[in-house]
Amino acid sequence: MRLEDLPPLPETPGVYLWKTGERIVYVGKAKNLKARVTSYFHAEGKGLRICQEATQLDFIVVRDEVEALLLEANLIKHHRPHYNVLMKDDKHYPFLKLTQEEWPMLMVVRRVQDDGARYWGPFPDASAVRRIKRLVDRFFPLRKNSGFPFKKRRYPCLNHAMGRCLAPCVGQADPAQYQMTVRQVENLLDGKIEVLYESLEQQMRQAARNQDFERAAEIRDQISAVRSFFGTSQQAYDPELGDLDFLGFARAGDYALIQHYQVRGGQMLGRISRFVEGVKEASDAELLEAFLRDYYLEATPLPPLVLLPFELEAQEAFSAFLSSKGRKVEVRVPQRGEKTRLIELAQHNAQTALQTELKLMERKGDHPGLKGLMEVLGLTRRPYRIEGYDISNLLGESVVGSITVFEGGRPKKAEYRRIKIRGLKGQPDDFFSMEQTILRRFTGSLAEQMPIPDLILIDGGLGQVRAAQKALQQAGLEIPLVGLAKREETLVLPDGKTIALPLNHPALQLLIYQRDETHRNGLEFHRKLRNQKALKSIFDDIKGIGPARKLALMNHFSTLEELKAMSVEELAKLPGFDKRSAQAVLKALSNLPMETKV
CATH class of the missing domain: 3.30.420.340 (UvrC, RNAse H endonuclease domain)
Incomplete structure (x- = not known):
């Protein structure tokens, strides 16, 4: 495509799509569409190849950089263009989902949907999700076995008998008590532990005043379990850090690795690693932006601070984009203090992890069929x-x-x-x-x-x-x-x-x-x-073919075409068969279509 072939471009924010025929080969965003697109014709390497290969340019005008960032992310995710950096991730990290219903339930899912439900994640460590889910299932009696969407049952399940479900499926749950339990689970997953403790302790005191000592003991156990979980199950860090995410970045030739760490309430929850191949022509900024775009498109809830290892041109746009999802979020590069040491830790670990990945590739070898x-x-x-x-x-x-x-x-x-x-x-x-x-x-x-x-x-x-x-x-x-x-x-x-x-x-x-x-x-x-079930098949009407011979046919042949191709002598050699039974089978199959599989 030549510069003079470009359509008239506005000097406003937007998203542009380089296309070869109907195939999208690259999607990008810009503060100024005209300036950004025309710069491709003066670029080198990948940028020049994109505009030379493209036969058409489409563009979409948006109100601001935040809309451009969101639209770019969705278009790349949907079309997976050839020249865009695509984050290869062998794992699919889980989320916790609290359904939006009269009687909500907590589920582990792998995809965020726009269905009104509340989501938490993605969680770097799947075992952490299972621990949290077990904690909730044991001490917070939300429904578990009545399906999604909610279905009524004739009898309550064993969880109700064990005191782990309020049994709304059989009409035994008090709506006010159930909603209070839902709020407690939300506080737990939001990290509002002190708010949860205060709510539980208030319930415990009220139960004691009402001389409902069995209920008071149950709530005491809830408090103890939550304190134990948050006191020992995650790696302690610095309580003053609060909630934040920080990232590390490393690259070597055609490979790069990005690590993402979550800190909540001063505790390290875990990390996510993304290993990327074929990035020789991509800049560090392009790779880091691709990760941010890919990860934060679904991540929820967000911390108030995200720390990067280096500056990005779209840094302010990312801050505004993340803030648009709810709470205010600042995306920045730390300059001093404990937060700089976090980035140094992340950078060191990313470099170590990248070298480990490369050594594993050399040791195991990359399956030649995949490259082929x-x-x-x-x-x-x-x-x-x-x-x-x-x-x-x-x-x-x-x-x-x-x-x-x-x-x-x-x-x-x-x-x-x-x-x-x-x-x-x-x-x-x-x-x-x-x-x-x-x-x-x-x-x-x-x-x-x-x-x-x-x-x-x-x-x-x-x-x-x-x-x-x-x-x-x-x-x-x-x-x-x-x-x-x-x-x-x-x-x-x-x-x-x-x-x-x-x-x-x-x-x-x-x-x-x-x-x-x-x-x-x-x-x-x-x-x-x-x-x-009983072995009913087309062989039922063949005289002399009983269950044993029918089973022998099923175990030896996968299609009727394969069976029909056999000779009488070959078929007669099967266990339990003789020449007469073989002739009966082949005669019955002579007029059947060939597509059916055994």
């Missing part, structure tokens, strides 16, 4: 997290969407999932089933439990891939997709293009491994279903 996938598919970074999807069914019934997760080229079996497909009419429909599986994964309960992957692998051809793409569009997500056609082991892209790789290519070997794992995961679920 990045190159073959034209991705902007290595697809660390890949989710595999397959549709299979049990002899035309019990249609299941199978999900597997690979991280770093290795299976993460704890996150494997299976989804029962609903709404099928008549014959199995792989395209409908794939669309429903993807849609439910990214819009249902799994969306909060599992992080968004870097790549989605579909077991199937163009039809299945486009069904998955349609579901992602409905979910409002843009995630790279690739299909793997079984017979030719060919990669299939949503635009219809195919890529044929040698069988020994590490990228293809990795995809085949995960595809087979995804298929196996679905078959295991089918075997479980066989043990839960």
Whole structure:
């Protein structure tokens, strides 16, 4: 794109989008759109390449820098442009969520939604979230087992019998007492410990005056548990520090690492590390801004002070942006005193952590398949997290969407999932089933439990891939997709293009491994279903094929096409089969469609 091809640009704050065709390659913000955009044509390196590659420029005018910062953050998160710095984080840190209902409940979630609920997080240490949740569950009797949204039950659960729930699900909870418990939980999570102590002690004294000594003893135990938790479970620091966040930064060549520390009430709660690759052309300021934008877009509640290791041009805009989320927040670089020592500590730890990461990469080696996938598919970074999807069914019934997760080229079996497909009419429909599986994964309960992957692998051809793409569009997500056609082991892209790789290519070997794992995961679920219900299938009407022979067929073949391809002699060698039973099976299958999976 040439300078004279630019549209007329205003000298006002806004966001600009460099595009190649319909694809956004870079999103940026500016105090002065005209001055910022035209500077690209006088830049070097990445800036010059962006404007040379772009064929179009779009821009959005906003009222001030704060709006520009927020809009830029949302656009980058949604479109993930090639030239923007994207914070690669292998972990997905948890939040605590207090639902917005008549009878609120406390939940651990992985995503903040605009649903009116209160959120706390992200928490650097998942074990800390579990400790806090256990503390609340034991000593603050909010509901736990009546679902979200709230559902009435016929009988109270065991938590009510143990005194850990007020049982609103069966109409036994006093609304005033429940709301008081909600406020106490909010004070606990907000760090207003003294306010919580005062409230609990007042209740304890009132219970004692009413000679309700059992209730007074329960409240005494609550106070003791909270004091014990906040006195020993976190690392003590300096009480005078109060609430603040501080950051450390380190880089080495093409790699950088940013560490974020939380201090609440003078106590260190933990740290979050972000390791970033492919940043040789990015400035320190660009990397730090990318972290701030990524982390603070969802973080809540915020401290009054955020300390940086060096100055940023957009520092005042970040202060205003964070302050717009509630309380006033100052973002600054400390100049003297204890706060400078915090930054020195963070800088030292960031440098040490970066060197450790680099040594681990050398020791373990980076899975060659991930780098190969990045190159073959034209991705902007290595697809660390890949989710595999397959549709299979049990002899035309019990249609299941199978999900597997690979991280770093290795299976993460704890996150494997299976989804029962609903709404099928008549014959199995792989395209409908794939669309429903993807849609439910990214819009249902799994969306909060599992992080968004870097790549989605579909077991199937163009039809299945486009069904998955349609579901992602409905979910409002843009995630790279690739299909793997079984017979030719060919990669299939949503635009219809195919890529044929040698069988020994590490990228293809990795995809085949995960595809087979995804298929196996679905078959295991089918075997479980066989043990839960009677074995009813198309084989029921074949004379001489009983449960034992039917089970032998299911254990040896994954599709009817595979079974139909067998000869009578080969089939007769299965346990319990002879030539006559083999002929009966093949004759019954001769007029069946081939798509059905066993």
